[in-house]
Amino acid sequence: MGATIVVGGFFGDEGKGKIVSYLSFKDKPNIVVRAGVGTNAGHTVVVKDITYKIRQIPTGFVSEDSRLLIGPGVLVDPDIFHKEVSETDVENRIGLDEQCAIITKEHISLDQSSPHTAKKIGSTGTGCGPCNAERAIRKVKIAKEIPSLKEYFTDVPLEVNTALDQGGKVLIEGTQGTFLSLYHGTYPFVTSKDITAAAVCSDIGLGPTRVNAVIVVFKAFVTRVGSGYLENELSEEEAKKRGWFEVATVTGRKRRSAPFNIKLAKRATMLNGATQAAITKLDIVFPECKGVKSFNKLSSTASDFIKNIEKEIGIPVTLIGVGPEVEEIIDRRREFS
Numbered sequence: 001m002g003a004t005i006v007v008g009g010f011f012g013d014e015g016k017g018k019i020v021s022y023l024s025f026k027d028k029p030n031i032v033v034r035a036g037v038g039t040n041a042g043h044t045v046v047v048k049d050i051t052y053k054i055r056q057i058p059t060g061f062v063s064e065d066s067r068l069l070i071g072p073g074v075l076v077d078p079d080i081f082h083k084e085v086s087e088t089d090v091e092n093r094i095g096l097d098e099q100c101a102i103i104t105k106e107h108i109s110l111d112q113s114s115p116h117t118a119k120k121i122g123s124t125g126t127g128c129g130p131c132n133a134e135r136a137i138r139k140v141k142i143a144k145e146i147p148s149l150k151e152y153f154t155d156v157p158l159e160v161n162t163a164l165d166q167g168g169k170v171l172i173e174g175t176q177g178t179f180l181s182l183y184h185g186t187y188p189f190v191t192s193k194d195i196t197a198a199a200v201c202s203d204i205g206l207g208p209t210r211v212n213a214v215i216v217v218f219k220a221f222v223t224r225v226g227s228g229y230l231e232n233e234l235s236e237e238e239a240k241k242r243g244w245f246e247v248a249t250v251t252g253r254k255r256r257s258a259p260f261n262i263k264l265a266k267r268a269t270m271l272n273g274a275t276q277a278a279i280t281k282l283d284i285v286f287p288e289c290k291g292v293k294s295f296n297k298l299s300s301t302a303s304d305f306i307k308n309i310e311k312e313i314g315i316p317v318t319l320i321g322v323g324p325e326v327e328e329i330i331d332r333r334r335e336f337s
């Protein structure tokens with residue numbers, strides 16, 4: 001495994017939380033480290049009928065022996081950090097970098113009251129944009145200045161690189177999706193920084209030569225919250241008819257939806273230098289696939305759907321989600337290793 005990065009291939013909400021929690025369960029990484037923007041991300045994890053909605057800490061908390069880290073590039077909201085740490089009972093194994101920038105009440109109210117971010121862009125209103133802006137002008141507070149976080153401080157880049165030097169496994173969680181990248185997305189309807197695999201490396205202080213695998217996650221259909229163009233967008237009525245209608249984890253907003261977009265998938269594969277893909281929610285598009293345990297037991301329409309994606313993007317689809325539970329995954333990594 002070495003260092004494995006998980007990134008989103010569309011507009012966020014591809015099911016990265018599920019993929020990361022599955023890999024954490026299965027591979028028992030020494031470290032699961034959170035990269036990405038900050039608390040604007042909402043990752044849903046379902047373990048033994050309990051649904052966790054996580055925004056700040058690594059969703060890899062489900063692997064009980066893994067060390068959990070938050071990289072210096074990630075924005076930290078101390079209230080949300082403390083709340084999630086106690087809800088998931090990870091006080092003794094979580095650490096964050098002193099250099100994480102801190103989201104304040106002012107950032108949040110600015111994000112929510114500005115007509116530009118709140119109305120035009122459709123921001124999540126979690127303060128991430130204003131916080132990153134303040135970081136860019138070098139006025140933001142960093143974690144080092146917050147006493148309540150002190151007991152969690154650690155040198156995240158050093159821990160991650162040392163674990164790899166010692167032959168350990170490190171799982172790296174990206175957030176959002178490729179087309180919400182500040183550089184590569186549908187500007188201005190994007191988030192407040194780059195979130196592709198290269199940015200993920202920089203968020204945690206890992207050089208690109210040390211990465212062993214990049215898994216790009218696609219959902220079997222495309223969704224988007226907030227503003228910005230969505231090719232072949234369905235009406236809400238049609239989305240409901242197909243069972244594709246979703247509500248956002250963080251904001252409770254309706255997600256817009258569209259069929260799988262192969263053009264975007266190819267570009268996301270390129271932009272992330274992805275070596276493998278994961279497809280989630282195959283059972284939503286092909287209900288007969290719910291809970292299926294192996295690739296050759298999928299219906300022919302569903303397996304053709306996967307094979308066509310593989311042909312177009314040029315990398316194997318190694319993980320296929322067939323239900324909400326962490327273990328409802330067809331894992332084909334052995335076939336391709």
Ligand code: IMP
Pocket residue numbers: 011012013037040041042117121122123124125126128129175176180189190191192225226227
């Ligand atoms: P912000 O990052 O909160 O400023 O939001 C900017 C845009 O990115 C808006 O369209 C949000 O809906 C979208 N966005 C940010 N984070 C996520 C996410 O984790 N999932 C889906 N959309 C997101």
Ligand code: MG
Pocket residue numbers: 012013014041042043044249
């Ligand atoms: Mg989400």
